[in-house]
Amino acid sequence: MAVTSGCPRGRQRGSAVPFAVACLGLLLAVGAGLGVVGALVAGHRSAQAAADLAALAGAGASSRGEDGCAAAAATALRNGAALVACELHGDGVRVLVRVEGPGWRGWHGDLRAEARAGPVP
Template sequence: MTPAGRAAVTDPARGAGTVLLLGVVAVVLLCVVGLSALGGAQHARARAQSAADLAALAGATGHRSGFGACEIARAAAGRNGADLVGCEPGEGGTVTITVTVRAGGPLPIGDATARARAGPDPTATVRTTA
């Protein structure tokens, strides 16, 4: 209630700074969450590729030694935080491995998948000197 003789003064811009500040804070938080999710995805991709490389090397070594390549690769992938989803022993001691790693972060963005092959090059030729 206003005192007698004084008109109520209303400022149409009153509170606009608060709304603007809340908007800026919301945009900054959205950027932070987005960048965090992107970083989590990149980290998961790197972890998946490392696990695939190591599992392929372990599997190829086991395959050339006469052991079960896929069992050895599964164990190596598991020790590196990955799940083995594909294992293809090939000719001449090669092994192709596919693994997945769950991506962490604030958003459920799925799994990172990587593939690696290890073993001797099938197109390489061996030269002997006489």
């Protein structure tokens, strides 16, 4: 005597395919999201490096009697950033730089970083 499950075998054929396609779609979306997050982190690191170098260049120029903000702007530009703000405080300099961030699905944002260099107050 044959044992049957009560469910005709024909109704279950191919039921794993939609599930597999949905799982692959979800995996693709998560991978794309992680890629954007990775690009944001890398972009922010680049912005922070440009800000640090611009602040050091500005403080060095200011201590020599030169225009610290001009030196900071030139250094930021050489490092792929734009100087947004620059404040001189004696021999110290505080800068804010902006780099173009990654875009995703029509969203595009700029990344900013701030740094200070000079003698300890």
